[in-house]
Amino acid sequence: MAKFLNIANRRFAKLTAVRHVGFNSHRKAMWLCKCDCGLEVIVVGGNLISGGTTSCGCEQRRLASDRMRQRNFKHGHATGSFSPEYRAFTSMHRRCKYPSVAGYKNYGGRGIRVCKRWSSFQNFFRDMGPKPAMHTLERKNPDGDYKPSNCKWATNLEQQRNRRNTRYVVLDGERIALAALCERFNMDYDAVRNRLDDGWGVEMALTEPIRKRSGLQRQGRHRLAPS
Numbered sequence: 001m002a003k004f005l006n007i008a009n010r011r012f013a014k015l016t017a018v019r020h021v022g023f024n025s026h027r028k029a030m031w032l033c034k035c036d037c038g039l040e041v042i043v044v045g046g047n048l049i050s051g052g053t054t055s056c057g058c059e060q061r062r063l064a065s066d067r068m069r070q071r072n073f074k075h076g077h078a079t080g081s082f083s084p085e086y087r088a089f090t091s092m093h094r095r096c097k098y099p100s101v102a103g104y105k106n107y108g109g110r111g112i113r114v115c116k117r118w119s120s121f122q123n124f125f126r127d128m129g130p131k132p133a134m135h136t137l138e139r140k141n142p143d144g145d146y147k148p149s150n151c152k153w154a155t156n157l158e159q160q161r162n163r164r165n166t167r168y169v170v171l172d173g174e175r176i177a178l179a180a181l182c183e184r185f186n187m188d189y190d191a192v193r194n195r196l197d198d199g200w201g202v203e204m205a206l207t208e209p210i211r212k213r214s215g216l217q218r219q220g221r222h223r224l225a226p227s
Helices: 045-050 058-074 082-095 122-129 156-162 180-187 189-197 202-206
Strands: 015-023 029-035 040-044 133-141 151-155 169-173 174-177
Touching: 015 040, 015 045, 029 045, 040 045, 082 122, 082 133, 122 151, 169 180, 169 202, 174 180, 180 189, 180 202, 189 202
Parallel strands: none
Antiparallel strands: 015 029, 029 040, 133 151, 169 174
């Protein structure tokens, strides 16, 4: 076995070496490290010692976020820019204020309001920050108002989990959102939902491999019986 310097429990900037986990293709020792932010990352030991790697990447993400904030304010989103954040801001107000907007009945029509602080886009952006890719604005409590304490940027899967009509199933005696189980089992949500609608058991619907359907089958939904 190749020799390596034991750096277990030593600290390098934001990283603390936990244990040696093997060698990479260049026969360099790899170490599992814990970052001050709480995440774990595997790093080449030599990069730790030389100072080439100083964190799990959280510092770079923070700097990128700061640059994004500065750029957004510099370009004056509040004056009419069509940034993703500004589109989310205007959509939020429209569905809460205007009965002619599609979806109003599920928002303003149910009494959902936008807090006074978020009448200003700059306050909205200051509270929410840049919108990550593939995320949308979500209220943590779907019956609550749009305000800093009740909103976050969420993935489509998180949105599905938090809908008022979220579908729940029982697995091993536990009531769980179907979207969460599909994520856990790495299964397509629509396919599993269709299986359940066709009478499949929960466990089989989540574990039976999904077969590709023929062009004829795709013309309409057909029951796919277990093999």
